[in-house]
Amino acid sequence: MVKQCSIIFACLAAGEFIAWIFKIPIPGSIIGMLLLTTLLQNKVVNIESVKGISQFLVSNMGFFFVPPGVAIMLYFDIISAQWFPIVTATLLSIAIVLIVTGWVHQFVNSRKFKFRFKH
Amino acid sequence: MEFLESDVSLIAITFLTFLGARKLQTLTGLVILNPVLITIAVLILFLKLTGISYETYSQSGHMVEFWLRPAIVALGVPLYTQLRTIRQQLMPILISEFAGCVAGIVSVVAIAKALGASKEIIISLAPKSVTAPIAIDISSQLGGIPSLTAAIVVCVGLTGAILGLKVLSYGHVVNPFAKSISMGTAAHVIGTSRMAEFGEQYGAFATLGIIINGILTAILAGPIMQMMGIC
Numbered sequence: 001m002v003k004q005c006s007i008i009f010a011c012l013a014a015g016e017f018i019a020w021i022f023k024i025p026i027p028g029s030i031i032g033m034l035l036l037t038t039l040l041q042n043k044v045v046n047i048e049s050v051k052g053i054s055q056f057l058v059s060n061m062g063f064f065f066v067p068p069g070v071a072i073m074l075y076f077d078i079i080s081a082q083w084f085p086i087v088t089a090t091l092l093s094i095a096i097v098l099i100v101t102g103w104v105h106q107f108v109n110s111r112k113f114k115f116r117f118k119h
Numbered sequence: 120m121e122f123l124e125s126d127v128s129l130i131a132i133t134f135l136t137f138l139g140a141r142k143l144q145t146l147t148g149l150v151i152l153n154p155v156l157i158t159i160a161v162l163i164l165f166l167k168l169t170g171i172s173y174e175t176y177s178q179s180g181h182m183v184e185f186w187l188r189p190a191i192v193a194l195g196v197p198l199y200t201q202l203r204t205i206r207q208q209l210m211p212i213l214i215s216e217f218a219g220c221v222a223g224i225v226s227v228v229a230i231a232k233a234l235g236a237s238k239e240i241i242i243s244l245a246p247k248s249v250t251a252p253i254a255i256d257i258s259s260q261l262g263g264i265p266s267l268t269a270a271i272v273v274c275v276g277l278t279g280a281i282l283g284l285k286v287l288s289y290g291h292v293v294n295p296f297a298k299s300i301s302m303g304t305a306a307h308v309i310g311t312s313r314m315a316e317f318g319e320q321y322g323a324f325a326t327l328g329i330i331i332n333g334i335l336t337a338i339l340a341g342p343i344m345q346m347m348g349i350c
Binding site for chain 1: 181186192193202208212218244247273274286298301304337
């Protein structure tokens with residue numbers, strides 16, 4: 001447990017530090033995630049030594065974002081004033097993302113990379 | 120009422136509400152009864168009824184919210200276990216993710232701007248397809264309203280999970296792997312769990328959509344909005 005937490009928090013702290021020192025406008029947590037993947041890939045960290053905690057963290061993500069979600073009660077007035085652009089932009093954009101991603105993936109796959117794809 | 124305002128009580132209430140909401144979904148099997156959404160709604164109602172301020176709640180809430188960022192780091196593990204799949208079809212995955220990510224940010228920003236949304240609302244909408252913890256980080260970094268982003272992200276996930284497959288078939292996306300990656304890209308965790316119902320390999324493939332879109336959006340959201348004259 002202590003070792004698992006050490007690895008996760010060390011990656012997070014290092015990610016924050018890298019983002020801060022190089023002034024990268026990317027969340028430190030994302031850099032920490034890529035750092036962890038790199039460490040696993042280079043066998044610096046054994047997957048067994050982070051498996052437990054990462055399963056716990058990933059499967060409970062939904063719960064962790066309840067409190068920031070509750071904060072929406074502070075913005076009800078802004079949202080009700082601008083609900084139309086919010087809803088319209090969101091709905092249309094979901095459909096666009098779905099179709100663009102799926103269509104491009106299908107297209108690229110069917111052209112050059114078919115032989116690599118196992119069904 | 121004062122005992123309700125203690126850290127321990129508020130944390131206990133948060134846990135219990137979530138537990139109840141999850142049971143409700145298991146019992147009914149309805150995607151729309153998303154436990155996160157129900158818990159948020161019930162807690163807001165509870166705070167309004169008891170008159171406890173959000174500031175008081177957030178002091179306890181921070182202890183829960185704190186774990187979001189380590190959880191993003193933990194996503195490095197599924198990313199690692201998927202590396203082989205990624206390498207096997209690097210180009211289809213990267214090109215489609217890049218296209219989906221850019222299309223998502225540009226479309227939501229352009230439409231919201233055209234309809235007259237304010238700057239902070241537009242920024243809050245930009246990372247809407249990304250999984251909540253990453254979206255919240257992006258939103259706060261760029262000057263949006265993180266909690267609005269959180270709420271929208273949940274709604275996007277639900278909408279995608281419920282209507283996504285229909286939209287995909289209208290768009291003539293038929294390949295099951297293409298569908299999976301689209302659902303992960305557009306509707307993050309909730310879309311992924313919808314695909315996982317069809318088989319573990321589809322769930323795993325959709326997970327790639329979540330993670331890669333998260334990384335790409337974190338990198339691209341700022342520059343894209345700068346180009347579009349938002350921030």
